[in-house]
Amino acid sequence: YFAHTTLNGAPIFIARTGYTGERGFEISFDNKYAEKIWNALTKAGASPAGLGARDSLRLEATYSLYGHEIxxxxxxxxxxxxxxxxxxxxxxxxxxxxxxxxxxxxxxxxxxxxxxxxxxxxxxxxxxxxxxxxxxxxxxxxxxxxxxxxxxxxxxxxxxxxxxxxxxxxxxxxxxxxxxxxxxx
The missing domain is CATH 2.40.30.110 (Aminomethyltransferase beta-barrel domains)
Structure with missing residues (x-):
């Protein structure tokens, strides 16, 4: 599942992909829109999570990460x-x-x-x-x-x-x- 759309006026590519083992989405966009998209997501209630959260989730799901297990x-x-x-x-x-x-x-x-x-x-x-x-x-x-x-x-x-x-x-x-x-x- 994926779509090309806009978020807060910025063009994005959103897909139901990822390797955390959780049901979620990955959003890709040109870095010039990063602050605008970050502000829109956090204002809408998204909670920031770092690489430590990603790694805990992926290891629990036994997902490999390039540079580590592969x-x-x-x-x-x-x-x-x-x-x-x-x-x-x-x-x-x-x-x-x-x-x-x-x-x-x-x-x-x-x-x-x-x-x-x-x-x-x-x-x-x-x-x-x-x-x-x-x-x-x-x-x-x-x-x-x-x-x-x-x-x-x-x-x-x-x-x-x-x-x-x-x-x-x-x-x-x-x-x-x-x-x-x-x-x-």
Whole structure:
């Protein structure tokens, strides 16, 4: 659902899209109308929400965001999103060969969701440890937190995390080093 229309005299494109998991709209317009549209929306009762709100909602809905759970170094198969890629005979694209190989042979890592059970806040790029040893693959840390937030609905700390396929998330017990006053514990 989408429409080209005007809002407070400004031309806009409005669509029922987005990746927060909520029923809502995205509005696109030329930046010269930003203040005019902002004022019209807030005057009508819209409440401003920032990226933190967007990220909490999208993580609760298990929606990926480019640069975090998907990127130029995380394939759709590693992210559990291969259902979005429809390889067709005779149609080539960058990465097709890699995706087809990963589909048939498996991947070196997967993206899983973690819930922090203890106190603390997990931050992006924190490394994962087991029995005091950093979890690495051939000496290179590929086991790390990709993003983190606290669910406003239930207070759970949720973190999509990259793990090598040699680590089973179903039986995994590990720790994440949280820096405290410049130290790690």
């Amino acid at each position: 990127s130029d170094s995380i394939t759709p198969i590693e992210a559990g999103l291969f259902w979005l890629v429809k390889p067709k005979e005779g149609i080539d694209y960058i990465g097709k060969e890699t995706l087809l190989k990963q589909k048939s042979e498996g991947t070196d890592r997967i993206i899983v969701g973690l819930n922090l059970l203890d106190r603390g806040i997990i931050r992006e790029h924190y490394k994962i440890f087991k029995n005091g040893e950093e979890l690495t693959d051939s000496g290179f840390s590929v086991n790390m937190v990709l993003f983190s937030t606290i669910s406003p609905d239930n207070g759970i700390k949720i973190s999509p995390t990259a793990l090598t396929d040699s680590i089973s998330p179903a039986i995994l017990s590990f720790s994440i080093v949280l820096p405290i006053s410049g130290n790690s514990t």
